[in-house]
Amino acid sequence: MQTVFSIAIDALAYGMVLFVISIGLSVTMGLMRVVNLAHGAFAMIGGYIASYAARDLGLAYGFAIVLAVFGTILIAIPIERLLYRRIYGAPELTQVLMTIGITFCIIGIANYVFGPTLKTVPLPAQLQGSVDLGFRAIATHRLFAILCGLAVAAALWYAIERTAFGVKLRASVDNAAMAAALGVRTEIVYAVSFAIAVGLAAFGGVVGAELLPVEPYYALRYMVTFLVVVSVGGAGSIPGALVACLLLGGIDTTGRYLMPEFGEFFFYLAVIAIICVFPRGLAGRAKG
């Protein structure tokens, strides 16, 4: 029983970290209909900024996170204006080509600027060490990541379902021409959503850095994981992504505990099974 609890805790922690990093991608893919393979690259930029701020400049962790989020958005603005704006509504494969190109460039530049070594984001004293749960120890920063995940989920859900901006966003997604005719400035709505998605990526990159350490190849190394999580959840759905992360986190963790030798088989067979049962993702909306 103790083992079951222990695995459940690990699964929850891993799933929430996945959620924090991937949810931004769910926004771009589901709401903006852009297959953004450069998502990991933005998370990586966030990680680099936070690492530079906290480790080299010695700034506080919280401040480093804020800096990472806004710094990454700042870097993303010209990219959005010059490149992404050209592929909104373009065929998906064209989007794949463009965003992979962007990813390659960012990897190359990161390798050149920061070198190929691992970068860490030093944690503040409060988040270091472990908390004793009675039957086992868990790293404090994992609890922090779980809280961050819950907070992000709640905030996003509120923003999309309950605010005026959310209404405009959903309207623009469902029918951009009609929304524009009704006076919604879709271009601005898209730019803001993109900024939010990038900010979330950067936030996830920093919070998840303990699990997925920052290095130039980060952008491609975890791309598949993000893509799988978002698609299984159903792109654009916050609850769907949350459930998918917890489910896949649970399957992955259990698989690795019970039979680590076949961990990959376990995980990907589960993915295939889930998609065969829910061909549009767990919370799939109408065809995307």
Add this chain to the structure above:
Amino acid sequence: MTMTTTNDLITQTPAKRRFGGGDLIGLSVILALAVVGYFLFPTNLALLTRIIAIALLVLSLDLVTGYCGVATLGHAALFGAGAYAAGIASAHYGINDPLAMLAFGIVAGAVAGLVCGAVILRAHGLPQLVLSIALIHLFHEFANKASSWTGGSDGLSGIAPSALIGLYEFDLWGRTAYVFGVVLLALVFALLRLIVRSPFGMLCRAIKEDPVRIRSMGASPKAALMKMYVISGAVAGVGGALNAISTQVVGLDSLSFTMSAESLVMLVLGGTGSLFGALTGTIVFMFFEDVVSAANPFHWLTMVGALLIAVVLFAPKGLYGTAAAIVARRREAK
């Protein structure tokens, strides 16, 4: 899943002739390029042979992605299956005749196509993409586990193809492998031209445009797509076998996600839905990569990225697709 393709520009009317002028032109272009390549890079035939093997993979991907609208990031599974089958036949069973190895590659590729098709065709759009990713990882992991057969992560070595039709040895200069590759590519290309313009090929394109209508017409989209997947597997198997024969080694990378993603990038670069697009994309990408990575082995990835971005900005239908569209527009203007 919507995609810009070039086929609707090129052939709106089904060709009556079984083998048209376009095919002859295409074939002669391939052969001419092959001869030019041979004399321009007589000392780098290994690269040219590798380009041909990858071109076969990209052609095969074009069949399902360009002509049937199936999104896949796992197509290397078919290529790798062919490569491993040809390699295992030689390394473990002593079947060293290149043509027999080729046959093994084709069959294994087709079988892998059957398996992948059966899984991938169960979903559409993004979930379909994820199914293909899951599949390629399963194939990769399986090959890694079956290391007594595949050599695992150390790669399968000990492949020793005998002389082609008993006459031509596979040598250091790679001349035999190159000529073998060119002949295979020409044959496959000619066959594919026939297939994509046959009634069956037309049916596949129609399924891509509107599967519902096809179903209501009484045809089964699933059966047609499965058939195309098997054909695609056979083509990829040819590429894999060629790779195994010419390099005499097979690594896990031939079953990797990276390889699948790269082949998709090459296809989109050239233009989906056209065999010429697939060839153009492969040649341009591989050559560009070879030149920039030799010029600067440390930071060439940035330049490849810039190329991809430039293509999307200036040739959104792919290199060949955009060129074909311009030519078509000129013709209309006349």
Add this chain to the structure above:
Amino acid sequence: MTVPGREWAVPQGGNMKRTILAALAALAMSGAAYADTIKIGVVGPFSGPFALQGKNFKAGIDAYMAVNGSKVGDDDIEIIYRDVPQADPAQSKALAQELVVREGVQYLAGFYFTPDAMAVTPLLEQANVPLVIMNAATSAIVTKSPLVVRTSFTTWQTSTPIAKVAKDAGVSKVISVVSDYGPGVDAENAFKAGFEAAGGEVVEAIRMPLATNDFSPIMQRIKDSGAEGVFAFLPSGPTTLGFVKAYNENGLKSGGIKFFAPGDLTQESDLPALGEAALGIQTTFHYAVSHVSPENKAFVEAAAKAIGNPAELSFPSVGAYDGMHVIYKMIEATGGEQDAQKAVDAVKGLSWTSPRGPVSIDPESRHITQNIYLREVAKADDGTYYNKEVQTFEKQGDPGLAALK
């Protein structure tokens, strides 16, 4: 971060043009060069996830040429680099073929991954080119061709001594945890053989997928196994970091479960990231950047200058440095003529003092015989972490070759 937004967005046209021009210039020059330029083709991962290791190859080579000059006798030495970002034997073979046939290299060197090196061995005889392996660490490579010489290490060589260390530390039950790929399996077998010979017991052997991100479930597994120590092997980089952190955070370190590994796990370039978490971990390896000797001091100085950032310096650099030494000796012995067999014969039994200590090329296996050091991660006075050598196992050959038979 002083990257202005503009540079991110504009494809680097200017840069690209310059590079292509430079490449053309280099081509023209190599065409016009004298016949007595000896070319060495180096294949390694210079971009992609293992770019760091490729960078170390180049640093080791540059350091050697900076110290010993870029001439042997009257012959100029020219290095030609080719990039294979991830293990890709087909690509590796095509590049090696191109290096030999088009560039006319007389020596092939480098090779970080075993399959890449394996793929090239069938070419050597026909090409009349020796292959000097600067990293790839599977024992069997040297048996594939008589023209292969290795100046790095094998996983068997570095993983066997740690078994004795574990037993001596009073641990008799160990769980082995390795990444599921060639080197991992090698490490598992080497440790098992060594540990059982010393009278210990490997209670469980786990192989985990290479792409594991979260190691908590593995740690739980280790705890449940009842072992007193864990032997681990993972590729350096993100996975190592994740594993070591999980070992600390899940209370294994505080629970008294001892940690043993070959030195790949605590390579110097990962230490700044590992930091406190790695403190006290014992590993056995052939080289530590901190090794105390005049040769190493000179090497580290030159290599640090070559690589730019001294914190990036790691073990492949010394393999490359000694590889260059062997190649220089080969060129001396053959007088610059292309004769692969003579070149290889000339270095059989060659011994010298490397930055890592006294080494020699075993005439039988053509693999390097060297000291293996037991090291412990320690904190220096300036707050940085380093591998502190605490014990030496002298003149270790490759036990992996014996195990092959």
